[in-house]
Every structure is written in C-alpha cells, then in structure tokens.
Amino acid sequence: MxxxxxxxxxxxxxxxxxxxxxxxxxSSTMVPKLKDPSLFKQNVCYVNGEWIPASSGKTFEIHDPATSKLIGSAPEFSASDVSNTITHAATAFESFRHLTGRERSKLLRKWYDLVVANAEDLATLITWENGKPLADAKGEVTYAANFFEWFSEEAPRIYGDTIPSSVPGNRVFTIKEPVGVCGLITPWNFPAAMITRKIGPALAVGCSVVVKAPGETPFTPLALAELADRAGIPKGVVNVITANENTVEVGQELTTNPTIRKISFTGSTGVGKLLMKQCSSTLKKLSLELGxxxxxxxxxxxxxxxxxxxxxxxxxxxxxxxxxxxxxxxxxxxxxxxxxxxxxxxxxxxxxxxxxxxxxxxxxxxxxxxxxxxxxxxxxxxxxxxxxxxxxxxxxxxxxxxxxxxxxxxxxxxxxxxxxxxxxxxxxxxxxxxxxxxxxxxxxxxxxxxxxxxxxxxxxxxxxxxxxxxxxxxxNTGLISDPASPFGGVKESGFGREGSLYGIGEYQVTKMVTYGGMGKRLQN
Structure with a gap:
C-alpha cells in the first residue's frame, strides 16, 4: 500500500x-480596493429599486475568512421587512410579465455586459468575503455572467404547443406563463453564480424575484443588485435582502407567504426538507439543489x-x-x-x-x-x-x-x-x-x-x-458545470434543474386552452 x-x-x-x-x-498590505467603490454596499438592501436599511436599524458583521478581520456590515432584515419586499415584487410582476421576450432579453444582456465590465471588482468582493483565490473568483464571475447571457438568448424563444384534440371540432394549445413572484435562497460558496443561475431564467420568463443573500457573503449579491439597477431592470423586479440571526424567520416568510409562488433553494438536505415542509402550506413550486x-x-x-x-x-x-x-x-x-x-x-x-x-x-x-x-x-x-x-x-x-x-x-x-x-x-x-x-x-x-x-x-x-x-x-472529466447543461440531483439531493433549456421551465406554468365548435363553423 x-x-x-x-x-x-x-x-x-x-x-x-x-x-x-x-x-x-x-499582512502588511491594505484591504482590497475596488475600481468602483460604489459597488460595495454596506448596511442597505436593494428593494423596489431603492437602497434601504432594515426597519429595525439592526445590522450584522461580515468577516474576511482569511484574516478574520471585519469587512463590513449588512442589514438584519425581519419577516415584516421581507413581507414588504414581497409586496413590491408582486406589484412589479404585474407589469414585467407583459414585456415581450425580446425586451426581457435586452435587459438581461445589458446586465450581462455590466457584470463583464465590472468582473475585476466582483472577483475582489468574492475573494474578500468567501476566501477563494482571486483566479478562482474571476472564473466564477465569468461563469455567473454566462447565465445572464444564456437566458437572455432563451427569453425570446419560449414556445407553447398545439395538440391534436380527440374531440371533433376542438382545437387545443398551450401557453407558457411565468409562475409569479419567486423566492431565491442562495449559498455562500458561489455568491455570484448561484444567484445568476436562478435570476437568469426567472427574469427571462417574466417573474420577479426576492433573493435572500447568504449571511456569510452578502456583498457580492448586493453588487450584482447595483448592476441590475444600472442595467435598467424595472424597480421591484429584482430585490436582494440580507439577514443572519433572522435567517429562520426570513426563510419562513418566503416559504409561507402566499404571494410567493416559487422557491428555489441551494443548500443542505436538512434545510431543504424544512423549507419543503413550510412550502406545503401554500403548495409552492419548488426547485431544491441539495447536498x-x-x-x-x-x-x-x-x-x-x-x-x-x-x-x-x-x-x-x-x-x-x-x-x-x-x-x-x-x-x-x-x-x-x-x-x-x-x-x-x-x-x-x-x-x-x-x-x-x-x-x-x-x-x-x-x-x-x-x-x-x-x-x-x-x-x-x-x-x-x-x-x-x-x-x-x-x-x-x-x-x-x-x-x-x-x-x-x-x-x-x-x-x-x-x-x-x-x-x-x-x-x-x-x-x-x-x-x-x-x-x-x-x-x-x-x-x-x-x-x-x-x-x-x-x-x-x-x-x-x-x-x-x-x-x-x-x-473522463472532473468538471461538469456549464450554463448549457441541466444541473440538479436525484434522491435526497433534491429535484428540479438549473441552467440549460430545462432550467427555464422551472419558472413557468403551462396553461391549456381549448377552442370548441371549430368543426361546426367550418360546416356552415
């Protein structure tokens, strides 16, 4: 041996x-500097197109895992803060859903361009709060941006079906519609890519989102929110909130609030089971990518x-x-x-x-x-x-x-x-x-x-x-992640797929429409 x-x-x-x-x-160097310091958002969350603190004024600290030194602080949102955010997202959904696929595509493409243009700063934030080497962080930013690019290309290509009816004179077709307001709960290990992999398809089909950023790494998601604002994403469509001590109550609000129609979660199997149980009260659509x-x-x-x-x-x-x-x-x-x-x-x-x-x-x-x-x-x-x-x-x-x-x-x-x-x-x-x-x-x-x-x-x-x-x-490969590939598991690793052609369907519902009497009109 x-x-x-x-x-x-x-x-x-x-x-x-x-x-x-x-x-x-x-240890003799200063803390990392950003080319654009305005991307570093402290003590505020992005709600309805505005930067706001928690209603309580409470914050929590985030420390550099490499040095244990303080990076900054983020708002400690409560359940009531989240409820207000969901209300704004619901209002935004009613207009955003009616944009054409091509219009939503252009918004996602502009967001993609801004992520690419600010890739160095985003990578710096990832390394600072997550700890991964800067080269890895840059790779993550590219990977994250590619989900916006991929789903910007899918947005104009959302098709229904025509179905031969078994009833004479009837015509059947389907419409793909956005599921509604989505709650997205993301982990700390890929603070950029896990968010874009969920937001990309949601926006492509016309959903609005409330993103619960990870308590360990909130600054990268908040920077992405700033770029969403610059891209012209309509207010209320993308909302990014933070919490640490209140994570349980925030999660419960997202999973039990009837306005939220879809939850997508990436994290542990244990937490996924809890969220699924909570979602049962309102029968939400679920995507779970677990351990x-x-x-x-x-x-x-x-x-x-x-x-x-x-x-x-x-x-x-x-x-x-x-x-x-x-x-x-x-x-x-x-x-x-x-x-x-x-x-x-x-x-x-x-x-x-x-x-x-x-x-x-x-x-x-x-x-x-x-x-x-x-x-x-x-x-x-x-x-x-x-x-x-x-x-x-x-x-x-x-x-x-x-x-x-x-x-x-x-x-x-x-x-x-x-x-x-x-x-x-x-x-x-x-x-x-x-x-x-x-x-x-x-x-x-x-x-x-x-x-x-x-x-x-x-x-x-x-x-x-x-x-x-x-x-x-x-x-014969150790790397399988790709925006074009469906990502997800079986058994207690969850269900649903992210990325790819299949990922967009996770944020849609299928409406069937039947026309009757077509044969009779033709006879006349």
Missing amino acids: FLHKALSVTSRTAIRSSQLRSFARL GNAPFIVFDDADVDLAVAGAIASKFRSSGQTCVCANRIFVQRGIYDEFAAKFAEKVKAFKVGNGFEDGITHGPLIHHRAIDKVDQHVRDAESKGAKVVLGGHKLPDLGENFFQPTVLTGMTTEMAMAHEETFGPVAGLYPFDTEEEVVRIANESPVGLAGYFFSRDLERVHRVAEHLEVGMVGV
Missing part, C-alpha cells in the same frame, strides 16, 4: 514555511494521468467547498498505488494562503465550523486505519480557517467520510475490485447529485453512466 510517510513530513514543512512567508507579506456525496471512480483501464487531473479539479476546486466535489474517490486495486502516488504529488504542489496573494491555489474555509468538521473527518479516518499521506492538519499560523490539502489512503466505508459530505480539502482514496462492487457502494448513499468515472471501455461508459444513481455524470 502507498504510504510515503517521508513525503508527508517534508511536504508539510515546505507548505508551512511557504504559508508563513505569504502571510507575512500580505451531495459524489463518487469519483477510476477503473483500471483509465488513462491514469487524465484521471488524476480530473480528480484534482473535482476534489479541490474552492478548497473542496462545492456540492459536486468528489467526496469518495474509488480507485481499482490494479492502479491504486500508481494513482495515489501521482495524485499526492499534484496535491503537494498546492500553495495555501490568502486568496489575494500571488500564486495562491487554495484559500481558507468559510468559518471555524467548516474547519472543525474537516478535522473530525480526518481524525475519524485515521482512528479507523486510514493513512495520512499528505497534510492532515489545521494551519493556525495562517489563521483559524486554514487547513492543509490532505490525501488519505486505505479508506473504508466504515469511516465518516464515506457517508457525510466533507466540504473541505480532504481526499480519501478507497480501493475496489469489481465494477459491480463499486457501483453498488456508490449508490448506497441517500443523496445523488453528481458522480464521475474514468474508463476507456465504451461499453462500460454507457453501462456505468446509466447505473449511477445521480442527476449528473462526468465521464
């Missing part, structure tokens, strides 16, 4: 000294180097803080040692530190609770026989939210990492023997968001892709 204890010790020392040098350099436990399978006929690159991209993107990260890496026994050695060598080259520092590949986790969970998973795996090949420890010298990129070998299904989403920079490698065995283990999870596998056997490719119980499959 691949151990390489010496690699673990030497790489740990190298990583630590590099991190200390980076931290010393960065994952993605299997990443490498068969012995795979291109090992390609599989290593795919695993690196999938597992360590945003320091493992994505819902589609490879959470269980299964490697067939015949290539296990080779894969583990090459994989660890790649991870050894990572540079951890503040995302604004040049050359940094991986930043901090979002908060100390995330660090504690990652550490618990590593310690649990160690206690049950796993070997820490690389990393495995917190990095308090950098800050309270840093953890070493970690590789574990000798993983088994008895360990917590096999059943819980780690959401951190820890890769556990599980050996397996047969295709039937690994597919069975992969499918034992109650969630099914994404899955990946690497193989050069064409028959196996089709067979395994069909048998994996997930909503999305990556074959």
Whole structure:
C-alpha cells in the first residue's frame, strides 16, 4: 500500500514555511480596493429599486475568512421587512410579465455586459468575503455572467404547443406563463453564480424575484443588485435582502407567504426538507439543489494521468467547498498505488494562503465550523486505519480557517467520510475490485447529485453512466458545470434543474386552452 510517510513530513514543512512567508507579506498590505467603490454596499438592501436599511436599524458583521478581520456590515432584515419586499415584487410582476421576450432579453444582456465590465471588482468582493483565490473568483464571475447571457438568448424563444384534440371540432394549445413572484435562497460558496443561475431564467420568463443573500457573503449579491439597477431592470423586479440571526424567520416568510409562488433553494438536505415542509402550506413550486456525496471512480483501464487531473479539479476546486466535489474517490486495486502516488504529488504542489496573494491555489474555509468538521473527518479516518499521506492538519499560523490539502489512503466505508459530505480539502482514496462492487457502494448513499468515472471501455461508459444513481455524470472529466447543461440531483439531493433549456421551465406554468365548435363553423 502507498504510504510515503517521508513525503508527508517534508511536504508539510515546505507548505508551512511557504504559508508563513505569504502571510507575512500580505499582512502588511491594505484591504482590497475596488475600481468602483460604489459597488460595495454596506448596511442597505436593494428593494423596489431603492437602497434601504432594515426597519429595525439592526445590522450584522461580515468577516474576511482569511484574516478574520471585519469587512463590513449588512442589514438584519425581519419577516415584516421581507413581507414588504414581497409586496413590491408582486406589484412589479404585474407589469414585467407583459414585456415581450425580446425586451426581457435586452435587459438581461445589458446586465450581462455590466457584470463583464465590472468582473475585476466582483472577483475582489468574492475573494474578500468567501476566501477563494482571486483566479478562482474571476472564473466564477465569468461563469455567473454566462447565465445572464444564456437566458437572455432563451427569453425570446419560449414556445407553447398545439395538440391534436380527440374531440371533433376542438382545437387545443398551450401557453407558457411565468409562475409569479419567486423566492431565491442562495449559498455562500458561489455568491455570484448561484444567484445568476436562478435570476437568469426567472427574469427571462417574466417573474420577479426576492433573493435572500447568504449571511456569510452578502456583498457580492448586493453588487450584482447595483448592476441590475444600472442595467435598467424595472424597480421591484429584482430585490436582494440580507439577514443572519433572522435567517429562520426570513426563510419562513418566503416559504409561507402566499404571494410567493416559487422557491428555489441551494443548500443542505436538512434545510431543504424544512423549507419543503413550510412550502406545503401554500403548495409552492419548488426547485431544491441539495447536498451531495459524489463518487469519483477510476477503473483500471483509465488513462491514469487524465484521471488524476480530473480528480484534482473535482476534489479541490474552492478548497473542496462545492456540492459536486468528489467526496469518495474509488480507485481499482490494479492502479491504486500508481494513482495515489501521482495524485499526492499534484496535491503537494498546492500553495495555501490568502486568496489575494500571488500564486495562491487554495484559500481558507468559510468559518471555524467548516474547519472543525474537516478535522473530525480526518481524525475519524485515521482512528479507523486510514493513512495520512499528505497534510492532515489545521494551519493556525495562517489563521483559524486554514487547513492543509490532505490525501488519505486505505479508506473504508466504515469511516465518516464515506457517508457525510466533507466540504473541505480532504481526499480519501478507497480501493475496489469489481465494477459491480463499486457501483453498488456508490449508490448506497441517500443523496445523488453528481458522480464521475474514468474508463476507456465504451461499453462500460454507457453501462456505468446509466447505473449511477445521480442527476449528473462526468465521464473522463472532473468538471461538469456549464450554463448549457441541466444541473440538479436525484434522491435526497433534491429535484428540479438549473441552467440549460430545462432550467427555464422551472419558472413557468403551462396553461391549456381549448377552442370548441371549430368543426361546426367550418360546416356552415
């Protein structure tokens, strides 16, 4: 079995000294500056085309996960604040829904152009409040903008159907209509892209929205709201609100207020179940993109180097803080040692530190609770026989939210990492023997968001892709997100799809119209 204890010790020392040098350099610099400071919105939310505080005047603080220093504060909206916001959105909906698809397309396109023009500032805000390296943040801004572009192109192409009737003389057709005012609840790990992926289709079909920004990362969504205002989005169509301590009551208002006709939520399975229960009182339309436990399978006929690159991209993107990260890496026994050695060598080259520092590949986790969970998973795996090949420890010298990129070998299904989403920079490698065995283990999870596998056997490719119980499959790739692709899961990973042709239907209802007496008029 691949151990390489010496690699673990030497790489740990190298990583630590590099991190200390980076931290010393960065600590002497000032806070990041924006080219356009007006994009940084403190203590106000965007409601009905105006920037307003919470009615109570209360705010909450947001801290830089890399330095723990205060960034700023945002309004603590209450349920009554949200209710007023929903009223404004409902008023706006009545006129916005009647714009033509081409008119809505132009608005989304202008918003897209403004996001692209302000990409550098948006990336700075993402790195500042989320912690991901600046290069990753810039990639997110591009990804986020592309949803506006994609759905701006879909807006003029919303079609109904004509249906042959079984009743002589009748004519049947359908109309696609906007569902109404939508409540959008988004997570902190992609503070720009998770919002645009929901707002894009909603506006394309004619809905108005109330967006609950994440308490950890509110400044990026508020900057997007400023750009929406500049793009000429009619007042009340896009509303962005914030809350931290009041998150539960805000969520309850969004899910129980009868004016809200659709809820779209990205987050944990537990919270998704709660929101679904709350929505049942008014039978809202729902889209839920919930937790994952993605299997990443490498068969012995795979291109090992390609599989290593795919695993690196999938597992360590945003320091493992994505819902589609490879959470269980299964490697067939015949290539296990080779894969583990090459994989660890790649991870050894990572540079951890503040995302604004040049050359940094991986930043901090979002908060100390995330660090504690990652550490618990590593310690649990160690206690049950796993070997820490690389990393495995917190990095308090950098800050309270840093953890070493970690590789574990000798993983088994008895360990917590096999059943819980780690959401951190820890890769556990599980050996397996047969295709039937690994597919069975992969499918034992109650969630099914994404899955990946690497193989050069064409028959196996089709067979395994069909048998994996997930909503999305990556074959010989570790990156599957694309505005053109339907994003979503099965089982307890939720339902509904975001992005793509299918994503626009999540914000529509189908109205059927039947004309009678057509045959009689023709006879006369």
